[in-house]
Amino acid sequence: xxxxxxxxxxxxxxxxxxxxxxxxxxxxxxxxxxxxxxxxxxxxxxxxxxxxxxxxxxxxxxxxxxxxxxxxxxxxxxxxxxxxxxxxxxxxxxxxxxxxxxxxxxxxxxxxxxxxxxxxxxxxxxxxxxxxxxxxxxxxxxxxxxxxxxxxxxxxxxxxxxxxxxxxxxxxxxxxxxxxxxxxxxxxxxxxxxxxxxxxxxxxxxxxxxxxxx
DNA sequence: ATCCCGAGGG
DNA sequence: CCCTCTGGAT
Numbered sequence: 518x519x520x521x522x523x524x525x526x527x528x529x530x531x532x533x534x535x536x537x538x539x540x541x542x543x544x545x546x547x548x549x550x551x552x553x554x555x556x557x558x559x560x561x562x563x564x565x566x567x568x569x570x571x572x573x574x575x576x577x578x579x580x581x582x583x584x585x586x587x588x589x590x591x592x593x594x595x596x597x598x599x600x601x602x603x604x605x606x607x608x609x610x611x612x613x614x615x616x617x618x619x620x621x622x623x624x625x626x627x628x629x630x631x632x633x634x635x636x637x638x639x640x641x642x643x644x645x646x647x648x649x650x651x652x653x654x655x656x657x658x659x660x661x662x663x664x665x666x667x668x669x670x671x672x673x674x675x676x677x678x679x680x681x682x683x684x685x686x687x688x689x690x691x692x693x694x695x696x697x698x699x700x701x702x703x704x705x706x707x708x709x710x711x712x713x714x715x716x717x718x719x720x721x722x723x724x725x726x727x728x729x730x731x
Numbered sequence: 732a733t734c735c736c737g738a739g740g741g
Numbered sequence: 742c743c744c745t746c747t748g749g750a751t
Binding site: 561562 | 734735736737738739740741
Binding site: 543544545557558560561562563564565566567568601602605609636637638639640641642645657658659660661662677697701704705709710711 | 747
């Protein structure tokens with residue numbers, strides 16, 4: 518675990534992220550709040566490219582919980598068999614569709630508690646929905662953010678909850694809103710898990726990771 | 732701590 | 742072959 522970076526360095530890091538990408542976007546395809554919830558739930562331990570490939574056809578057929586119930590679990594399975602953990606995900610998506618129709622009028626709830634009560638929706642998925650759909654500065658910590666936070670010292674922590682707190686405590690307030698996507702994209706394309714592309718990294722001079730591993 | 736679990740990359 | 746991918750429930 519890297520040491521926590523000083524505030525001035527964090528300012529410079531996020532200033533560079535902002536300059537390089539003023540409006541960072543997620544890459545999970547969705548057409549409404551419901552399809553966002555489904556897409557994020559399906560993305561657990563799976564690449565967003567793989568999820569998009571499956572949901573493109575799925576959401577053309579079922580972009581509401583009512584239509585998902587009409588499609589049924591067997592129909593859903595056919596669409597998501599190429600995604601890891603697909604059997605559990607199919608069951609959860611169907612249970613969630615039933616709950617949304619019966620208890621939320623077919624709408625996606627806006628509170629963390631309600632979101633996390635849905636089967637297959639934990640803290641991370643709820644944070645993504647709160648951030649991307651409801652505009653809340655919630656900090657979802659996925660595998661990328663956990664790795665980047667610890668390597669760089671932007672947000673060190675032994676587990677995802679500690680990293681989430683570190684982001685909330687240490688990322689300058691004006692950058693909280695977009696920190697999620699900046700860190701994700703940095704982890705996906707530059708600070709990759711196996712052979713990080715330090716030569717192409719825009720915060721290379723502010724990070725100790727490369728010299729520690731050479 | 733363990734299970735779930737396919738596709739893609741190296 | 743092994744590792745990784747926007748985790749959650751038990």
